[in-house]
Amino acid sequence: MGRDTRRSRLVIIALVIAAFALITLDYKTGRSASGARGVVHSALGGVEDGVSAVTRPIGRTVSSLAHPNRYHDRADRLAQDNTGLRRQLADNAEIGRMSKQLGDLRLLADKGQYSVVPAKVIAVGDATGTDWTVTINAGRDDGVDIDKTVLNADGLVGTVSSATAHTAVVRLACDPNSRVGARLERTQLLGAVAGGQGPSTLTFTLYDASFRVQKGDRLVTFGSMDYVAGVPIGVITKVTDVGGLSRTAEVKPYVSVGTLDLVGVVVGRPATDPGDRLLAPQPVPTQPVPAQPVPTSPAAQTPVPGTGTSPGPARPGQGGTG
Amino acid sequence: MWDIADSSDTVRVRTFVVAIALLAVALIGQVSIVARLGLPGGRLDLVLVLLATISLIEGPLVGAVSGFAVGVLADLASSHVLGQSALVMCLVGYAVGLVMDAADRSVVVPLAAIGGASVAGTLGYAATTSIFGAAALTGGEAVVRALVAGVYAVLLTPFVFPLLTAGSRRLSGRPRQSSGRLRRGAR
Incomplete structure (x- = not known):
């Protein structure tokens, strides 16, 4: 054991020095290893995509098998049918959920006239759990590029921080x-x-x-x-x-970070600013607007930003969000 | 003396390769499967659990080197400063490897060592992140996360430790590795 300890002590000292050298280099130069990072991202991203594709159906099957049938002697065929139907139900629920998410995303994108590339989250964070990032299964080949906006049916998710051919890393907001x-x-x-x-x-x-x-x-x-x-x-x-x-x-x-699944990357921006129309319509009159007889109504229509008045009663013409 | 060192070195190379490959698989499993499970209270750190188990079975040298290699891989796959999880992982691997000889004595030792490694490693990640980058967690959150990771690690250890011990014996080709190790140590 003595030989081992001396040698391993030398090795650990060398490794710690190497780690500090790496940290210093990367910290000082910023993107010193972007080439190597790109290679690792695209290699791991491909594997992660495969793993997600495999584990999803397994998870569904396990959940459909989780209800044990206690009367094994009754009819194996019925049990099999049951399992098959349960799996089909689980599949249907999954497909329905997915299509609802896709529909909601489509609706939001249409409201803003964005061109959106839909993508699935295939990995969350990194191994240390300190990065607020997700990896998605769309990349440069799909039109995704660095700094593109990422959203889902609820709103802003983040921006693309790096992209490879078939995957991209999204920095969350x-x-x-x-x-x-x-x-x-x-x-x-x-x-x-x-x-x-x-x-x-x-x-x-x-x-x-x-x-x-x-x-x-x-x-x-x-x-x-x-x-x-x-x-x-x-x-x-x-x-x-x-x-x-x-x-x-x-x-x-x-957007709730914990339940991110289907996201969209905005690859084409609208010609004009969509304004506030992507926000859900608000339940309008919190205070009943009884003071209708305001004679100077057209003049008060122009919204003046920064006047410091509370927005509710000052603009009677702007009930909805438009 | 030398031929013994040589034969043990060939075993070592194979051990390194297998350990690093196992940890790389765990790395992918961590981000693609474990992180998506949404475990209550925090997260299980599969990589740290496997790294600590490997170090406990194979010793500080294997622990430190494979921890460093997988740490660099994890850094390359992330967006934070290169080398920070390599630093944490090689120190964790080395430290756990030091109690290797005590692991045969009691069941408590592997549980405590692997759970402790998860706690220390998670705290180490939080500390290095706050030093080298923007702090992603406050101190209290980091402590809670570390303790939760430790609990999950302790729960996982009874499954992982015997499995990897058996795998290590098969890999080295010796039916009883501990006696062989003692004999070599006596020289």
């Missing part, structure tokens, strides 16, 4: 390194949504301190060169900072 331009519903005020607070909370910073952010306000993406506008992000749950030069608030995202 709740990743600490993620930062998304956002605007409040019905305004054009620019802010940013950042992650880092865990999977179910985002942080919204509004750069205009004169506007009063309220609980219940909804956020959509602002849109830029590679980022489509109008994708729903979430709803404000708590305003945390009301002083200083900017406003910050906590946002509950519409």
Whole structure:
């Protein structure tokens, strides 16, 4: 054992030095190993796609077999029929669920006039569990490219952070390194949504301190060169900072990270900004709008951002979200 | 002396290859299967459990080298800084390998070593991530996750440890590996 310990001590010292060298190199140069990463991503992505394709039906079969039939002596044929039917039912449920997700995604994409490539999540995170990323089974060959917006039927999921021929890695909006331009519903005020607070909370910073952010306000993406506008992000749950030069608030995202399955990558942006029409129509009048006799109604129609008034009663003409 | 070292080295090479291949499979299983299960409370870290088991059976050298190799692979497959999980995994493999001789004595030793390795490894991931990148978790969350990972590891150990011990004996071609190891150690 003595020989082993001395040699292994040397080896562990060498390995720790090598690890630190790797960390230093990668940390300083940023993308020093993008070639190697690409190779590993595409190799592992192919395997992961296969594993997902295999394990899904197995999981369904196991769940359909999980109800034991205690009267084995009765009729094996009936039991077999039963199992087959159960499996078919499970399959049907799965197909129905999938088609509903696909339909919802299609609906959202049509509302925004986005061109969407649908894809399935084939891996969640990485081995250490510290990355907020998912791997999807669509890649460059399908038109997916770095920085494209990823959404599902509920809203914004994240952006593509790297892509190989047949897979792509999506950085979720709740990743600490993620930062998304956002605007409040019905305004054009620019802010940013950042992650880092865990999977179910985002942080919204509004750069205009004169506007009063309220609980219940909804956020959509602002849109830029590679980022489509109008994708729903979430709803404000708590305003945390009301002083200083900017406003910050906590946002509950519409997309739940734990149940991501079918997503769409926006590969073609609409010609015009879709505005707020992707948000679900709100249950309108919280306060009954009895004060109809306002004589200057057409003049008050233009929405003036940043006036600081509460949006409800000030604009009687804007009942729905349009 | 030398021919014994040589013959044990050929066994070693095969052990390294098998260990690294096993851990690479676990890596894919972790992200494609285990991460999708949605286990209550946190996550099971399949890679750390297998790495700790292999280190406990084969010793610190195999543990450290295979941990490093698979760590680099995991880093390449992720989006964080290259080398950070390689650092954690090779240290975990080495540390667990040090208690290799005590593993035969009691059932508690493998349970404690593998559970502890999961806790320490998960904490190590959280620590290195917060040092080299943006912190993905707060301290409290990291501790809870580490403890949950430890519990899952302890639950999995009674299945994994005997299986890999049997596999290791078959691989080395010796029916009783421990006596062989003792004889070599006595020289």
